[in-house]
Amino acid sequence: MHSSSTQIERSLRDAALRVTAPRKAVLAAVHDHPHADTETLIAATRAQLSSVSHQAVYDVLRVLTDVGLVRRFQPAGSVARYEARVGDNHHHVVCRLCGAVGDVDCAVGESPCLTAADDAGFRIDEAEVVYWGLCPACQSPPGR
Structure with a gap:
């Protein structure tokens, strides 16, 4: 973009x-x-x-x-990253092998997307979720 x-x-x-x-x-x-x-x-x-x-x-x-x-x-174990997609509470998917990062819209409902079982008195306004897995390129065995 x-x-x-x-x-x-x-x-x-x-x-x-x-x-x-x-x-x-x-x-x-x-x-x-x-x-x-x-x-x-x-x-x-x-x-x-x-x-x-x-x-x-x-x-x-x-x-x-x-x-x-x-x-x-900053996904766990990774360097800080930046994006211009602001104003929504989207999440990210990260490949465990190559580190590729993609956007994932909220899992359920409106921001903050997830409801904490116990908010400990906090007024929660954002949830940060990182999905980890293998990207399509890393799922293919070498040589295919």
């Missing part, structure tokens, strides 16, 4: 952020590379804006996450 420069700028302004070249490049990279890790996003950002530093990308990712334009998630 490629978002236009105009859409990226509008998203930044709507979030009350100043439109800067690093913010535009990082947000575009997240849109273009769903579920990417930081290193992938740094490379994609540098392809558009060669002068951007690692630290600048980290800082922009933090700001974009804080204002809700980007979602950060």
Whole structure:
């Protein structure tokens, strides 16, 4: 999914952020590379804006996450990943062999999707579920 420069700028302004070249490049990279890790996003950002530093990308990712334009998630035993699909409470499926990640809509009902047997007094507004298994490519034996 490629978002236009105009859409990226509008998203930044709507979030009350100043439109800067690093913010535009990082947000575009997240849109273009769903579920990417930081290193992938740094490379994609540098392809558009060669002068951007690692630290600048980290800082922009933090700001974009804080204002809700980007979602950060970290499956157990994996590096943090980022996506531009925000505003819903979807979950992820992760391949145990190759690490491929996909989106999975809520299992049942409306957000937070799952009802805790005992909420311990918390007002729960989000449930994070990670489904683990083998992706279609890893299910096929080698040589087939």
